[in-house]
Amino acid sequence: MRRKAENRLEEIAEAAVTCFTDMGIKRTQMADVARTAGVSAGTLYLYVTSKEALFHLAILRVCGRPLDKLALPLADPGIGETVSIYAARVAEVAEWPALRAALAPGAKPDRATLAAIGGELYDMLHEARRAIWLLDHCAREVPEFDALLSTGMRSHYRDDIATVALKAAGRTGAPDTALRLAARLAIEIIAWAAMHRTKETTANLIDGLDEAGARKTATESFAAVLLAATGA
Template sequence: MARKKTPQKVEDIAEAAIACFTDMGIRRTQMADVAKAAGVSAGTLYLYVTSKEALFHLAVLKVCGRALDGLTLPLADPGMKATAAVFAARTAEVRNWPSLDNALKPKGRIENGTLLQIGRELYDMLHEARRAIWLVDRSSPEIAEFEQLHARDLRARHRDQLASVALKAAGRKGSPSPQLRLAARLGIEIVAWAAMHRLRESAPNRITGLSETDARETAAEAFAATLTDAAAK
């Protein structure tokens, strides 16, 4: 029979799991690593989750903003498809990209500031979902369901959509070249670094005095310039 445990301990274990899986990936992370990070014994950890896969599901639930207080404990592994579905649902929740959606319409207008606004909206989404993305970035090469969802269904699709919009903004027709698709990918990485990865920089590498507002605007400007220059060639 499942036993109800301390809600705060569930939260602590979930946070420890996020940290360990984000740092080491799912294969290298051991239950003992998470137990140590959470300040509990390995035996206690198994009162909350039945396996490492269940622990990973708990981490995904937490990082995707799902409530943990109603879970049946010890949490069982629902299967990686169910875990990936949690991330997919969270992705849909945080997606707020009206500038890109409008630009992709057959009669969508692209003005001088459209690419800049697309970059700003991308920044906002990545910044909000950064912990989930860090976790999935580290784990997706080891998990087929996450690799399909994150690398191909999301990254590749957005890259090609942005390349198409950049071509449209340049007043050109046809399919984006491989070089333009690369520029779109580089543009995404510019925004991703500013919105997420700079926050994990070591102290010597941090940019002192950089505000969130300035980071957002500088990243969006660099994003727009990268796509504009590539589309003009």
């Protein structure tokens, strides 16, 4: 009986991830998640107390947190706790040894270094793609998530990557606006190959492209865009 309850909670969590990713927080209704999970609205309330609690459950799911020990029905712990779980997951997957080494004083990064950094980004985004898709759709509705996404993630790494590109070109100083933009565009190359490519329709798929090929081409393009922007 307990196993059945655990499976049902996982099904509800998956349905919540799907609905919040597709529609955002405001548009998603409890009835939408119940319908997607194949349960009645009454059954849904046996597992969560509110839409806010349901969103927290979705965050737990995409962040790989265990659900079997949760006290049910799950109550809303507050947005601060929900954001902290996501931030902890970011810290777990954001491993940047090549980037950190390239930023160190005296380091002399080159094209291969940039490609390695692109590979680190690729692996991180591919691993965390469901969590990122969910956050991308909901961040504007939750200021705390928007701050985590824009300041704590995108702009910070963008500027670090631009700085390494400048070093790879044998130049010093702070990256200018054009190079920071190039770093943002280079990140998008990796993001498409690591994440968004996997959601393409059959008509848009690239024949013969496998995971290894996508990663290799994306990381090489990442390095090329950055070096071109430096004039190297």
